[in-house]
Amino acid sequence: MREGGIPLSPPLTLHKTQQHCLMKSKVNLTEQREKLQNRLRRYHIWDLIKDLIFINLGMAIYDVGWALFLLPYKITTGGGAGMCAIIQYATDFPMQYSLLIVNTVLLLLAWWQLGFKFALKTLYAVLSLTFYLEVGQEIVSNESYGLWQVLGDNQEGMACILGAILNGIGIGMVFMSGGCTGGWDIIASVINKYKNVSIGRVLLYLDLFVIGCCYFLFHSWQMVVFGYVTLVIYTFAVDTMINSSKQDIQFTIYTKHHDTMVESIRTKTGHTATLLFAKGGFTHDQLKVVVTIVHKSEQVEMLRLIRDTDTDAFVTFHRVEGAFGKGFNVIRA
Numbered sequence: 544m545r546e547g548g549i550p551l552s553p554p555l556t557l558h559k560t561q562q563h564c565l566m567k568s569k570v571n572l573t574e575q576r577e578k579l580q581n582r583l584r585r586y587h588i589w590d591l592i593k594d595l596i597f598i599n600l601g602m603a604i605y606d607v608g609w610a611l612f613l614l615p616y617k618i619t620t621g622g623g624a625g626m627c628a629i630i631q632y633a634t635d636f637p638m639q640y641s642l643l644i645v646n647t648v649l650l651l652l653a654w655w656q657l658g659f660k661f662a663l664k665t666l667y668a669v670l671s672l673t674f675y676l677e678v679g680q681e682i683v684s685n686e687s688y689g690l691w692q693v694l695g696d697n698q699e700g701m702a703c704i705l706g707a708i709l710n711g712i713g714i715g716m717v718f719m720s721g722g723c724t725g726g727w728d729i730i731a732s733v734i735n736k737y738k739n740v741s742i743g744r745v746l747l748y749l750d751l752f753v754i755g756c757c758y759f760l761f762h763s764w765q766m767v768v769f770g771y772v773t774l775v776i777y778t779f780a781v782d783t784m785i786n787s788s789k790q791d792i793q794f795t796i797y798t799k800h801h802d803t804m805v806e807s808i809r810t811k812t813g814h815t816a817t818l819l820f821a822k823g824g825f826t827h828d829q830l831k832v833v834v835t836i837v838h839k840s841e842q843v844e845m846l847r848l849i850r851d852t853d854t855d856a857f858v859t860f861h862r863v864e865g866a867f868g869k870g871f872n873v874i875r876a
Contacts, residue, residue: 605713610679621750623726711780
C-alpha cells in the first residue's frame, strides 16, 4: 500500500497461453529469417553463375577481335594485352601464355586488395582469355603464312576498327558482370592506394607507353597511329556497352496542373512521380514541381503527354546514368 492509501498494481504475469504464443512467434521469426537468408544465398549464387556465363561470353567476343583482326595485322593497343601482343610480334612467344603469367603474378600479389569474389571473377576471365586466344589462333593459323588475314592484304585500318569494337564489347560485358581481365587495372589500383594519383591517369600513361613501344619494333609511325586509334575506339565501345543499358531520362516539370500531370504519368507510362514544393523567384507564386524518371525509349511519349496535359508547362530533362528500384534496374553490385 502506497502513502495515501493507493494500492500498488500487482506484478505483470504472462498466462501460459500467452507465453506459448510468444515463444511460437519467436520460432516463426527465426524460421522466416533463415528462409530469407537461404533465399538471399541462392540469389547470390545464381548471380555469380550468371556473371561467370557473361564473363565467358565476353571473353569469347574479346578474343575474336584479337585472333581475327588485331593479331594477323600486328596491331597493338594499350594495357597488358597490348604489351603481350608486342612480345608475341617480337619473339613469337604466344600472347595468351604471357598474359596468363603476368596476370597470375599480379593476382597473387594483390588479391587481398581485390576481395575474394572480384579476384575469383578476374581469375576466371584470365583463364577464359587464355583458352579462347589459344583456340582462336589455332583456327585462323596457317603453317605457311602464319595467321590468316581475313580482310585481305593492307587492311590494317579496317582491322583495327573491327578488332577494337569487338574488344570493347567483350570487355564491357566483363565489367558489367563485376570482373576484369587483370593487367593494368591491378597495377593502377595498387599505385592509387599508396600514391595520390587517379587510376584513370595511371592507365592512360601506361597505355601511351605501351603503344609507343611498338615503334621500336616496326619502325613505323603508322602502326603507332593504328594503336592509338584502336585504343580510342575500344574505350568508346566499352563506355557505350556499360552505359547504354543504364540510360534513363529524368523530367522536371513546372506546371500548375501538377495533380493531373502525375495522374497522366501514372496511367500512361506506369511510372509515378515526386512533387517538390517551389516558389517563383520573380512572381513569388507557390507551386509544385513534378519530377519523374522514365526509360529512354519513353522520352517522346513523355513529351507528348506533357504537351497534351499542359501546353504552358516549363520542362527540363536530362540523362540519368543509372536508375535502380521498382520499375527500373535491379541492384546487382
